Structures are given as structure tokens and as C-alpha cells.
Amino acid sequence: MNSEIGVIGLGVMGKSLSRNLARNGFGVSLYNRHVDGLEEDIAINFKAQYPELKKSFAFDDLKAFVQSMALPRKIILMVNAGPAVDAVLNDLSNVLDAGDIVIDGGNSHFEETKRRINSVKEKGLLFIGTGVSGGEKGALNGPSIMPSGDKQAYVTVSKYLESISAKDSDGRPCCTYVGREGSGHFVKMIHNGIEYAEMQLIAECYSILKNQNLSNEEIADTFSSWMNDHGSYLLSITIDILRKKEGNEYLLDKILDKAGNKGTGKWATGAIADSGEPATMIPAALFARYLSFFKDKRQDAYKAFDKTNLQVSEISINELKKAYQFSRIINHHQGFSVIESVSRKNEWNVDMSEIARIWTEGCIIKSDFMKNLVEILKKESSILLSKSIIPEIQKNHSSIISVVNACLQNGIHIPCLVEAVNFFHGIKTPDCSANVIQAQRDYFGAHTYKRKNDSTGKSYHTQW
Numbered sequence: 155m156n157s158e159i160g161v162i163g164l165g166v167m168g169k170s171l172s173r174n175l176a177r178n179g180f181g182v183s184l185y186n187r188h189v190d191g192l193e194e195d196i197a198i199n200f201k202a203q204y205p206e207l208k209k210s211f212a213f214d215d216l217k218a219f220v221q222s223m224a225l226p227r228k229i230i231l232m233v234n235a236g237p238a239v240d241a242v243l244n245d246l247s248n249v250l251d252a253g254d255i256v257i258d259g260g261n262s263h264f265e266e267t268k269r270r271i272n273s274v275k276e277k278g279l280l281f282i283g284t285g286v287s288g289g290e291k292g293a294l295n296g297p298s299i300m301p302s303g304d305k306q307a308y309v310t311v312s313k314y315l316e317s318i319s320a321k322d323s324d325g326r327p328c329c330t331y332v333g334r335e336g337s338g339h340f341v342k343m344i345h346n347g348i349e350y351a352e353m354q355l356i357a358e359c360y361s362i363l364k365n366q367n368l369s370n371e372e373i374a375d376t377f378s379s380w381m382n383d384h385g386s387y388l389l390s391i392t393i394d395i396l397r398k399k400e401g402n403e404y405l406l407d408k409i410l411d412k413a414g415n416k417g418t419g420k421w422a423t424g425a426i427a428d429s430g431e432p433a434t435m436i437p438a439a440l441f442a443r444y445l446s447f448f449k450d451k452r453q454d455a456y457k458a459f460d461k462t463n464l465q466v467s468e469i470s471i472n473e474l475k476k477a478y479q480f481s482r483i484i485n486h487h488q489g490f491s492v493i494e495s496v497s498r499k500n501e502w503n504v505d506m507s508e509i510a511r512i513w514t515e516g517c518i519i520k521s522d523f524m525k526n527l528v529e530i531l532k533k534e535s536s537i538l539l540s541k542s543i544i545p546e547i548q549k550n551h552s553s554i555i556s557v558v559n560a561c562l563q564n565g566i567h568i569p570c571l572v573e574a575v576n577f578f579h580g581i582k583t584p585d586c587s588a589n590v591i592q593a594q595r596d597y598f599g600a601h602t603y604k605r606k607n608d609s610t611g612k613s614y615h616t617q618w
């Protein structure tokens with residue numbers, strides 16, 4: 155008897171997805187490469203470890219793996235993004251048949267996905283680029299899944315992806331066909347960018363409360379009190395992190411303050427620049443991680459400038475809560491605006507409300523606010539200008555100004571809080587200072603400029 159679907163790459167995510175598929179009743183073929191002394195019998199040992207995999211098939215021979223599956227073959231790739239995907243695709247192209255479907259479930263760049271769709275099409279294969287969010291636990295128990303590419307191929311594999319995905323409050327799968335080309339991986343990339351900024355905002359709130367001499371337990375209690383109004387997965391795990399002890403000491407206090415990244419934040423920042431959208435919080439969060447890695451330079455600068463006289467200002471926890479919510483609204487507005495803009499330019503027809511819906515469960519940025527966005531984005535294209543959001547922004551505006559002012563006075567690094575309020579002030583400035591910049595460009599480079607009183611769009615140049 156042949157299996158229904160195969161998984162290539164048995165790292166953390168590949169193993170979790172395989173177990174998820176098996177637990178949902180699907181026959182699964184498992185494959186991991188064989189590398190003498192490094193990767194031996196990975197699939198066989200993995201199968202033996204979990205009872206739900208009893209009826210699965212395990213291989214380290216690619217041809218035997220492929221032959222074990224029913225036609226058309228359906229294979230999920232869970233290998234590292236980049237050259238590894240191309241290498242596996244090249245090997246598969248020699249053993250697959252026309253009509254077989256390959257699903258890339260890794261964090262591939264959306265442009266690479268577009269290229270691969272066209273590349274395998276020449277060989278009669280179908281390719282689906284699929285964003286998967288939720289980490290190890292999500293992959294095992296139900297992730298948020300963002301497939302794109304060949305629509306008919308998705309119809310063929312939809313029962314597998316939708317069965318293993320998380321379910322929203324109405325029981326619907328947190329999996330939807332996103333659109334053509336690499337739109338699924340693009341949406342996942344921006345998801346990760348929103349995630350970067352959400353994490354940074356929580357870290358900034360932690361830093362502010364630490365500077366006010368609150369203990370880890372007190373900060374955890376503060377965040378717990380926020381969950382009623384601003385509940386999110388990231389806030390909930392931060393509460394757990396703050397309370398975790400190693401012996402009698404808090405583990406968080408022992409963790410080196412260097413934040414890593416795997417590249418999706420960098421890709422998101424580049425895509426934002428290419429889109430022309432002023433989504434400032436994701437780049438700010440990325441560069442905050444970069445700055446964290448300069449530990450020695452930060453310590454040297456502290457020694458050089460630690461005698462700087464600063465005005466100590468108290469920060470109200472209630473105002474901090476409002477500033478946090480203000481900033482989260484801006485972050486989500488910016489992220490969804492980038493998706494909408496790029497979707498429009500590429501004619502992907504991505505449904506913004508549907509993206510919010512599949513992000514309500516299973517993924518890292520799931521939150522109560524995301525649930526609100528499902529209905530908002532059904533009716534309105536701009537989160538910021540939504541009738542239900544405008545009062546929230548107005549109510550919290552003075553609080554974020556107060557918090558940012560106090561942080562600047564206390565010398566606390568808060569890049570995302572600053573960017574949130576800066577963006578808001580910029581987006582509601584009807585006449586900004588860009589006329590000066592355009593005049594400067596014309597002065598030194600003859601780049602020309604438009605005039606306010608000329609509706610024809612004519613370009614002017616002045617001999618300054």
C-alpha cells in the first residue's frame with residue numbers, strides 16, 4: 155500500500171509536521187538524507203520513536219521514498235531555505251513524474267519561490283510555496299499555513315494542509331490559498347516582520363519597567379493584567395519567561411542580551427524598501443537586534459557616557475499599556491499595508507481579512523487584536539483609518555507621547571515605540587518638509603520639482 159504524502163527533511167519542523175499528518179490519519183513517507191557519521195538512519199529512528207508513525211514508511215534513499223507514494227505524488231520539503239531547496243528539487247526532478255506536486259514549507263524568499271514555480275513547470279511538476287507559522291508546537295498541534303502558487307495543485311493538497319492546520323474560533327482551518335507565484339512566502343515573510351516588531355515592543359516595555367526597579371515577578375504581573383485587554387501569544391510566553399527560575403534565580407537574568415535572527419526580518423526590510431511603503435517599525439526592530447550584537451561597543455559607550463545628566467521621569471504603567479496598544483495598531487497597519495501594496499502591484503489578489511483570519515490561531519502573532527482585524531479588514535482597506543480604530547488611536551496618543559518623552563529623558567532605548575509615534579505624526583501631516591528636500595535635490599542634481607499651484611504635473615527646474 156502506498157502512502158498519501160511525503161516529507162523530506164526531518165529537522166524540528168519536519169518531524170512535527172510529519173507527526174501531525176500521521177495523527178490526522180494520513181499515510182506518510184519520511185525521508186532524510188544519509189551522511190556517514192553525521193546523519194544516519196534519521197527517518198528509521200524517528201519512526202520508531204513515536205507510535206503515531208507506526209504505519210509510515212522511512213527512507214534514506216530518495217528513489218525508494220518517491221516510489222512509496224501514490225500518484226500524483228505530494229511531497230513537503232522541510233529543508234533550509236536557499237541552495238538546499240534547489241539541490242533537493244534538482245534531485246527530485248530526476249525521479250518524479252509529470253503532475254507530481256512539491257510543497258516548499260520552509261522560509262524561502264518569495265522571489266525564489268516564483269523562480270522555482272517556473273523552473274519545475276518545464277518538467278511538468280507543480281510547485282506550491284507555503285509559509286508555515288507556529289514554531290515546533292504549532293507544526294505539531296496545528297500551525298497557520300499560507301500556501302501559494304499553482305491553484306489546481308493547491309486544490310489537490312488542500313485536504314492535507316487544512317487538516318493539519320490550526321482552527322479558528324468557528325472551527326475553520328487556519329489555512330487558505332493566498333494567491334499566485336510566491337505570495338504565500340511573501341505573506342509569511344511580512345508575518346515574521348510584524349513578529350519582530352511585536353517582540354521588540356514587549357522588550358521595550360520590559361526595559362522601561364526594569365528601569366523603574368520592578369522585579370521580574372512584578373513585570374510578569376503587570377503583563378498578566380494587560381492580557382485581559384491586549385492578549386497575545388507573544389505577551390503570554392513573555393510572562394512565562396519572566397517567571398521561569400533556575401534554582402533560586404530568574405533564568406532571564408542569566409541570558410546574554412544578544413538577539414539573533416534568521417534572515418526573514420532582513421528580507422522583510424528589503425521588501426518594504428522595494429515596495430515604497432513607509433513601514434518603519436519592522437526595520438527598527440531588525441536594527442535593534444543588530445545593535446544588540448555590539449555588546450562590547452555598548453559597554454564601551456556606557457563607560458564613556460554614563461555620567462551624562464538625565465532628568466529622571468516616572469512612567470505610569472497605565473500610560474505604558476496605552477502606548478503599547480497604540481504601537482501595536484501602527485505595527486499591524488504597516489504590515490498589512492505592505493502586503494496589500496505588493497499584492498496589488500503583482501496582481502495576487504490577496505484577501506487581507508482572510509490573512510488576518512488564518513493568523514488568529516496557530517501562529518506566533520495570534521492575538522485578540524488580530525481577531526478584531528478580521529472584521530475590520532472585511533469592510534475597510536486601512537487599519538489606521540478604520541472607524542473602530544480611530545478612537546483607540548486618539549485615546550492613546552497622549553500616552554505614547556508621555557512615555558516616549560520620559561524614556562528619552564531617562565536614556566532608555568525604545569526604537570519601536572519612537573517609530574510608532576513618529577509614523578503617526580508623519581502620516582497625519584498634510585504639508586510636510588519634503589519640499590525642502592526636493593528643492594535641495596534640484597539645487598545639486600537638477601532633479602526638478604512639481605509646483606503646488608500646477609495641477610498638470612509639469613516638472614520645473616531652477617538655476618539656484
